[in-house]
Amino acid sequence: xxxxxxxxxxxxxxxxxxxxxxxxxxxxxxxxxxxxxxxxxxxxxxxxxxxxxxxxxxxxxxxxxxxxxxxxxxxxxxxxxxxxxxxxxxxxxxxxxxxxxxxxxxxxxxxxxxxxxxxxxxxxxxxxxxxxxxxxxxxxxxxxxxxxxxxxxxxxxxxxxxxxxxxxxxxxxxxxxxxxxxxxxxxxxxxxxxxxxxxxxxxxxxxxxxxxxxxxxxxxxxxxxxxxxxxxxxxxxxxxxxxxxxxxxxxxxxxxxxxxxxxxxxxxxxxxxxxxxxxxxxxxxxxxxxxxxxxxxxxxxxxxx
Numbered sequence: 685x686x687x688x689x690x691x692x693x694x695x696x697x698x699x700x701x702x703x704x705x706x707x708x709x710x711x712x713x714x715x716x717x718x719x720x721x722x723x724x725x726x727x728x729x730x731x732x733x734x735x736x737x738x739x740x741x742x743x744x745x746x747x748x749x750x751x752x753x754x755x756x757x758x759x760x761x762x763x764x765x766x767x768x769x770x771x772x773x774x775x776x777x778x779x780x781x782x783x784x785x786x787x788x789x790x791x792x793x794x795x796x797x798x799x800x801x802x803x804x805x806x807x808x809x810x811x812x813x814x815x816x817x818x819x820x821x822x823x824x825x826x827x828x829x830x831x832x833x834x835x836x837x838x839x840x841x842x843x844x845x846x847x848x849x850x851x852x853x854x855x856x857x858x859x860x861x862x863x864x865x866x867x868x869x870x871x872x873x874x875x876x877x878x879x880x881x882x883x884x885x886x887x888x889x890x891x892x893x894x895x896x897x898x899x900x901x902x903x904x905x906x907x908x909x910x911x912x913x914x915x916x917x918x919x920x921x922x923x924x925x926x927x928x929x930x931x932x933x934x935x936x937x938x939x940x941x942x943x944x945x946x947x948x949x950x951x952x953x954x955x956x957x958x959x960x961x962x963x964x965x966x967x968x969x970x971x972x973x974x975x976x977x978x979x980x981x982x983x984x985x986x987x988x989x
Contacts, residue, residue: 706748706779706782706794708748709746709748711852711856711859716744716852718847719742724802724803726739726741726743727739735774735775737773738774739799744796746794746795747778747794748793749792749793749794751785751790751791758869758873759789759869759873759983760790760869761793761903762856762874762875762877763778764849764853764877764879765777765879772796773880773964776965777905778794780965781965788989791867791868793859798845799845823931828908831942832909832911833933834846834884850892853886853889853897854889857876857899860874875902875920875988876899877905879907879962883906884908884911886903886907887902887913890920891909891914898920901922901983902919903922904923906933906962908932908939922950922951924941924954925953926954926959927959937953938953938955950986954975956971956972958972959972963975
């Protein structure tokens with residue numbers, strides 16, 4: 685009996701390590717295309733609570749979080765953190781999300797995609813946009829056309845790095861499919877989830893031509909499209925959660941939902957009162973805290989988990 689108990693304990697420890705120790709994998713052989721000459725070093729900072737933020741990403745990777753084999757459902761999600769395409773909220777919109785997904789038997793690949801470059805001291809590097817975007821003035825909601833909620837549509841650096849981020853996300857989706865057998869993933873149940881600007885990256889993969897990098901489902905957490913939305917015939921089911929007064933973002937998410945609906949594609953949206961910013965995995969004592977429960981219900985209902 686003692687041996688059985690010890691063996692069970694060791695198995696539990698091994699399963700816990702399996703779920704919590706991510707493997708980091710580079711997405712491109714050599715330097716990523718388009719940013720070969722970027723030289724600003726990557727920087728990681730931590731908040732008082734210990735949450736990490738990453739900036740100046742030029743070497744995109746994924747951190748692979750796999751659930752214990754016994755609980756794996758076969759579903760996988762590429763998770764794209766937000767940060768205005770300038771930084772990545774690595775923990776609150778990345779690793780913590782991956783750990784929650786693992787607890788539900790879902791594999792997660794946290795995407796470290798390329799971001800706008802900022803020189804030491806605050807100067808601009810290649811691909812960088814002016815701090816703060818457009819000139820200061822009265823706060824006015826965007827006029828959203830064709831579902832495009834990009835607040836800086838005329839900035840060439842932003843356009844460039846958005847396309848790089850989408851390319852990085854597509855590489856992550858391909859990587860998940862190539863490793864489907866080893867990672868106990870169903871190659872027909874690989875989706876992408878993006879927060880804020882990461883949502884714009886995620887939407888970009890769904891709007892692209894159908895390929896082995898097309899997601900099987902799309903989850904946008906306060907992440908409207910950052911480009912014109914022409915919903916393709918292969919558009920995947922869409923889930924959206926957003927605050928009701930998130931400047932520019934709420935209307936952008938509503939426009940994204942409307943575009944999917946007009947195209948006759950499956951879509952679900954949750955708009956949370958008393959929320960005017962991103963929320964990630966942070967608890968606020970409000971109904972928005974249950975967004976992950978609603979997402980899980982949606983995945984189950986669509987037989988994606």
